[in-house]
Amino acid sequence: MGQGLHEHVATSLASAVGEEIGASLAPVDAELARRYPGDPGTRQPVHTVYVPGDLFAADTIRSWGDRALAALDEHAPDAAAFATVLGLAGELAEPVHDRVRAKLEREPVEDLRVDFEDGYGSRPDAEEDETAARAARLIAEAYAAGTAAPYMGIRMKCMEAPVRDRGIRTLDIFLTGLLEAGGLPDGLVLTLPKVTYAEQVTAMVRLLEAFEKARAVAPGRIGFEIQIETSQSILAADGTATVARMIQAAEGRATGLHYGTFDYSACLGVSAAYQSGDHPAADHAKAIMQVAAAGTGVRVCDGSTNVLPVGPSEKVHAAWRLHYGLTRRALARAYYQGWDMHPGHLPTRYAAVFAFYREGYEQAAARLARYAGRVGGDVMDEPATAKALSGYLLRGLDCGALDVDEVARATDGLTRADLEHFAAPRQADGTLSGM
Numbered sequence: 148m149g150q151g152l153h154e155h156v157a158t159s160l161a162s163a164v165g166e167e168i169g170a171s172l173a174p175v176d177a178e179l180a181r182r183y184p185g186d187p188g189t190r191q192p193v194h195t196v197y198v199p200g201d202l203f204a205a206d207t208i209r210s211w212g213d214r215a216l217a218a219l220d221e222h223a224p225d226a227a228a229f230a231t232v233l234g235l236a237g238e239l240a241e242p243v244h245d246r247v248r249a250k251l252e253r254e255p256v257e258d259l260r261v262d263f264e265d266g267y268g269s270r271p272d273a274e275e276d277e278t279a280a281r282a283a284r285l286i287a288e289a290y291a292a293g294t295a296a297p298y299m300g301i302r303m304k305c306m307e308a309p310v311r312d313r314g315i316r317t318l319d320i321f322l323t324g325l326l327e328a329g330g331l332p333d334g335l336v337l338t339l340p341k342v343t344y345a346e347q348v349t350a351m352v353r354l355l356e357a358f359e360k361a362r363a364v365a366p367g368r369i370g371f372e373i374q375i376e377t378s379q380s381i382l383a384a385d386g387t388a389t390v391a392r393m394i395q396a397a398e399g400r401a402t403g404l405h406y407g408t409f410d411y412s413a414c415l416g417v418s419a420a421y422q423s424g425d426h427p428a429a430d431h432a433k434a435i436m437q438v439a440a441a442g443t444g445v446r447v448c449d450g451s452t453n454v455l456p457v458g459p460s461e462k463v464h465a466a467w468r469l470h471y472g473l474t475r476r477a478l479a480r481a482y483y484q485g486w487d488m489h490p491g492h493l494p495t496r497y498a499a500v501f502a503f504y505r506e507g508y509e510q511a512a513a514r515l516a517r518y519a520g521r522v523g524g525d526v527m528d529e530p531a532t533a534k535a536l537s538g539y540l541l542r543g544l545d546c547g548a549l550d551v552d553e554v555a556r557a558t559d560g561l562t563r564a565d566l567e568h569f570a571a572p573r574q575a576d577g578t579l580s581g582m
Contacts, residue, residue, distance in 0.1 A: 182395065182442075182443065183442035183443055184442075184443070184444050185442060185444060186444055186446075186538075186570075187444050188567065188570065190297065190545045191446055191483055191484055191542070191545070192257035192258035192296075192297060192298050192484055193257055193483065193484055193485075193496065193497075193500050193546050194256075194257060194258060194484060194485055194486065194487045194496050195258040195259070195260055195298075195405070195448060195484065195485075195486050195487070196211065196256050196258065196259045196260070196296075196486075196487050197260050197262045197266055197302065197486065197488065198259060198260070198261055198262060198266070199261075199262050199266040199267045200261050200262060200263050200266075200267045200275070200278040200279070200282060200301075201267065201270075201278055203261045203281075203282055203285065204285070205285050205288065205289070207259070208255060208256045208259065208289075208294065208295075208296055209255070209294070210490075211255050211256055211490040211493065212251045212252065212255025212256070212490075212493070214490035214491070215251045215255060215490045215491065215493035215494055216248065216251050216252070218456065218463065218490070218491045218494060219247070219248065219251075219494050221460070222456075222460045222463045222464065222467075223464075223494075225244070226240045226241045226243075226244035226245070227240060229243075229244050229247075229494075229498070230243070230244070232464045232467055232468065233467065233468065233471050233495070233498055233502075234468075235498070235502060236506070239502055239505060239506060242501075242505060243498055243501045243502050243505065244498075246497070246501050246547060246548065247494055247497045247498050247501065249547070250497050250501075250546075250547050251493060251494070251497070253547075254296075254297075254547070255493055256296045256493075257296055257297055257298065257546070258296060258297065258298040258299070258336065258484075259296045259298070259299045259300075260299075260300055260301060260302045260336070260338055261282045261286070261299075261300070261301045261302070262301070262302045263275065263278070263279065263301055263302060263303055263304060263314075263317050264302050264303065264304050264305065264340045264341075265340075266302075269310075272313070272316075275313065275316075275317055276316070276317075276320055279301070279317045279320040279321045279324070280320050280321075280324050282301060282321060282324075283320070283321045283322075283323075283324025283325045283328060284324060284328060286299050286300075286325065286332070287324070287325055287328030287329055287332070288328070290332045290334070291329065295332070295334065296334070297334050298334040298335075298336045299332070299334055299335070299336065300334075300335050300336035300337050300338065301317070301318070301321050301337060301338070302337075302338035302339075302340055302374075303315075303317050303318045303321075303337065303338070303339065303340075304317065304340070305339065305340045305341035305342070305347070306339070306341075306342070306347040306350050306351065307341065307343075307347075315354060318337070318354070318358075319358065322358055322362075322369070323362070326362055326364075331364070331368065331369070335369070336370075336371075336372060336402065336403075337369065337370070337371040337372065338371065338372045338374055338405065339351050339371050339372065339373055339374060340374040340376065340407070341374065341376050341377065341407075341410070342373050342374060342375070342376075342377075342380055342393060343377050343379045343380055343389075344379070344389070345389065345392040345393045345395075345396040346396070348373060348393045348396040348397050348401070349396045351371060351397075351400075352396070352397060352398050352400055355369045355371070355400065367399065367400065369400070370400045370401065370402040371397070371400060371401065371402065372401070372402055372403040372404070372405050372448075373390075373393050373394075373397070373401055373403070373404050373405070374404075374405045374407055375390060375404055375405065375406050375407060375411065375432065375436055376407030376410035376411050376414070377410070377411065377414050378411070378414050378415055380393070381431075381432050381435050381436075382435075388435055388438075388439055390404065390435060390436055390439045390440075391439040394439060394440060394443050394445055397445075401443075401445045402445065402446070403445060403446045403447070403448050403484075404436045404439075404440055404445060404446070404447050404448065405448040405450075405486075406424075406429070406432060406433050406436065406447070406448065406449055406450040407450060408422060408423070408424055408429060408450030408451055408452075408453075408486075409422050409450075409453065411428070411429070411432055411450075412426060412428060412429065415428050422453075423452065423473070424449055424450050424451070424452065424473050424476075424477065424485075425473060425476060429450070433447065433449065433480070433482060437481065437482075446483075446484065447481075447482055447484075448482070448484040448485060448486070449477040449482040449484065449485035449486070450485065450486055451485065451486035451487065451488050452466075452469060452470055452473055452488070452492075453488065454466045454469055454470070455488065455489045455491060455492075456470070456489065456491035456492065456495075457489070457491060463491065466491070467491075467494070467495045470492055470495040470496070470499075471495040471498060471499045473485075474495065474496060474499035474500070475499045475502070475503060478499065478500070478503045479503075483542060497546075500546055500548060501546075501547075501548040503548075504539070504540075504542065504543030504546070504548035504549055505543075505548055505549070507539070508539075508540060508543055508548075508549055508553075508554065508557065509557050511536045511539050511540060512536075512540060512554060512557030512558040512561075513557065513558075514532075514536055515533060515536040515537060515540070515558055515561065515566075515569065516557070516558045516559040516561065518532070518533045518536070518569075519533075519558070519559075519561060519565070519569070520559065533569045534569060534570055534571060536569070537565075537566040537567070537568075537569035537570040538570050540554055540558075540566055541563070541566050541567065541570060544563065544566075551563060554566075
């Protein structure tokens with residue numbers, strides 16, 4: 148068609164047809180917006196560290212970092228040694244090793260949960276009361292001093308009858324202590340464990356509503372994670388996905404789904420020697436969680452390994468390789484967060500995360516730059532791919548695997564704001580705390 152010519156445009160439908168269709172789908176539009184608001188666009192920590200309530204102290208975060216650095220010094224004193232243990236490519240050895248050490252010195256823990264459940268056990272009420280009040284004071288002091296992890300909170304006891312009252316009281320003491328120490332921190336995260344029925348999630352919502360009302364806290368301010376540790380939380384008696392019901396039962400307060408490796412495996416009868424994050428039963432559960440959470444703004448967190456990197460170097464190296472491999476496997480499956488049980492897990496957590504982003508960022512950046520500049524290449528990318536590419540780069544920036552300047556160079560000058568534009572997260576309510 149020659150330039151300057153204009154096509155004749157004709158239609159057959161009256162405008163009322165579109166208006167009628169729009170009116171008929173308005174309830175669906177509203178339902179989609181309510182149920183699937185999209186990712187909140189906030190930082191997701193790469194891990195969660197659990198510390199029993201009685202062991203949590205003012206120096207816990209710094210202690211974990213120092214112990215992790217000491218493990219590196221003893222068992223992999225330089226970049227070449229660390230790369231050999233983990234099988235890192237030569238070009239990654241120095242940048243990964245250097246960034247791991249810098250991370251352990253600057254921000255060794257991204258998310259910490261003071262544990263009042265399995266890691267703490269059953270204690271006299273007076274003792275747990277005091278421990279909960281102490282946890283609130285220490286966390287408030289850490290945020291005030293600038294020494295807190297980006298995300299911190301507690302895991303209370305579950306909503307099952309034998310421990311329900313104890314869990315409620317601990318949560319009340321903890322949240323009250325934070326308020327009296329200056330307010331709820333932006334990084335506050337709560338974890339509700341062993342959730343089996345959606346009604347238990349509803350009970351947690353009612354509990355938080357009551358607390359917010361009692362203390363004049365903005366409605367919806369306090370969110371929580373749902374821990375998936377039983378078969379019933381994946382598949383209900385009628386064959387439906389219980390976890391999807393749980394997300395809806397949270398009424399917008401759910402921030403994450405955390406997979407409990409060992410409780411879930413034991414529930415299915417998996418022998419102790421085979422309870423691992425890469426067991427087929429674990430893959431099935433996490434896939435259901437992932438699909439149920441997609442688009443809701445709720446993030447999925449992988450579980451942990453109980454193989455600790457302790458003892459002689461041979462044992463430490465074997466545990467490191469296992470943890471590194473499991474973490475890389477999870478990242479490839481889009482589980483960008485997992486649990487760490489021991490300071491010795493921190494070097495391989497960050498090594499796996501940094502290697503994952505550094506080995507692919509140049510290709511991702513080049514593809515995004517071509518997309519942004521509408522330049523052709525050997526891959527035809529669409530907006531959904533641009534969203535994935537920018538999300539990948541943003542996660543790499545958030546955890547410290549990548550620097551703003553190198554991403555800008557690799558993307559022909561794209562800024563973080565540009566990346567956020569391509570990621571285009573539909574903002575959730577904005578009142579939820581935590582992730």
